[in-house]
Amino acid sequence: MNDRFEAGLERRKANYVPLTPIDFIARTAEVYGDRLAVVHGEIRRNWRDTYERARRLASALQQAGIGRGDTVAALLPNIPPMIEAHFGVPMSGAVLNTLNTRLDISSLLFMLRHGEAKALIVDTEFGELAHRATLEFPELRVISVADAMPAEPDQFIRATDYETFLQSGDPAFAWTPPDDEWDAIALNYTSGTTGDPKGVVYHHRGAYLNALSNILEWDMPKHAIYLWTLPLFHCNGWCFPWTVAARAGVNVCLRRFDAKTVFDLIRREGITHYCGAPIVQSALANAPAEWRAGIAHRVSAMVAGAAPAPAVIAKMKEIGFDLTHVYGLTETYGPAAVCAKQESWETLDDSARADMNARQGVRYHLQAAVTVLDPDTLAPVPSDGETIGEIMFRGNICMKGYLKNEHATEATFSGGWFHTGDLGVRMPDGYIRIRDRSKDIIISGGENISSIEVEDTLYRHPAVSVAAVVAMADPKWGEVPCAFVELREGAQVSAEEIIAHCRLFLASYKLPKAVRFGELPKTSTGKIQKFELRARIKSEGSQ
The missing domain is CATH 2.30.38.10 (Luciferase; Domain 3)
Structure with a gap:
């Protein structure tokens, strides 16, 4: 083998630096420091100040004894501290674990335990979890964010206020890139498996490349104005905290989704881009026309999860929203495939074009x-x-x-x-x-629901003999769980009682939205034939 291209040409500090998306904010603060970075209510903060706050967070975490390989969990809505955590936590060398704010407390405690969190940054809205966490994990450092409500003293006994914590950090903290771009940057838990959730570990390289792919797939310009309709706990917001920093864009925060508020922000802030599950797109497409009055500019939207209905795609086009369908999983940093649009599709009628756009597509760049x-x-x-x-x-x-x-x-x-x-x-x-x-996952409003998890809960009810859960189409959520139940001989129970029982064990979005009673179709070996149940639901919908 001829090695003339290797001899004396090794990697050096001058020609090789590990890839990390943290560097995006450093460059943007240097080049566009005065440009707007974050909007949240009365808060309007530029990139220089945002970078300083992220460095303060990193510095304060290191002073608290948290560093390389440690886990810092965050249970926060889409507010500025969550964006800061995407930079400050990995700057300290730690790994960011964003927690799903919609989960039940037992699931969240499992994740804190399994991920061995050393610190928890938590909004005061979730005081009950903070209280339970301090009881179960005496060494856990709790940092409370009072964004919309003051902290309850009895729930935040050992907590440090986030702003106070930041003030203890150095705004000029000299963070260093990871030693290896394969180092972990984030930990995200799956929500649609049998048994306990699995902890998905991201590396700096993948986060960097997916953040850039987001730019390429969307032709995202400099200084895009991005609205946080997508939860930041979902696959680190599909890597968009890093994408927006790379483009020196604007993060417009949204504590919780509301269609009218979204239209108001689009109009007032000039929103150019947002992401969301089909339920978000449907809510906007079907909103009263007066809510979107005065919005004349083009808005780019990205959708993942169950494919949006062709009618929704057509409606979004009609109101001037350009919809891009993407596909991926927690294990692929969110979207890693895109339904790349072809010029020839423009000659198709609305229905045919929408059908083409609803496919999962081709690989990301x-x-x-x-x-x-x-x-x-x-x-x-x-x-x-x-x-x-x-x-x-x-x-x-x-x-x-x-x-x-x-x-x-x-x-x-x-x-x-x-x-x-x-x-x-x-x-x-x-x-x-x-x-x-293949695992009968139901995607409801962008959330994964394991049919087996719901079935296991149904089997806990003393009146239930046999149970099966399949997806049922829903105009708002895309899909919802529908339970089919065979009762034990002589047992009597209503659908409302079954749902109330499930509410004791499951997060609200996992609850069956309908319960059907009767004998379930089975094979000769006793296996439930779910395809028959799906056919029943489809037949009901067509009547």
């Missing part, structure tokens, strides 16, 4: 591959739009693996591909399309 393979042989399925296989990814925009779960990591990466568990087809033009989900 900086992802190596997405395809559909036979799950047993890993052979590519033909591009016929009919042959079903498993959707798989390969490339830098794939997680490091599952925290403390080597078996699951090896299984999901077997054969040199990341196995999504989603079943799909390849269309003649090479685009992929989901046909089903």
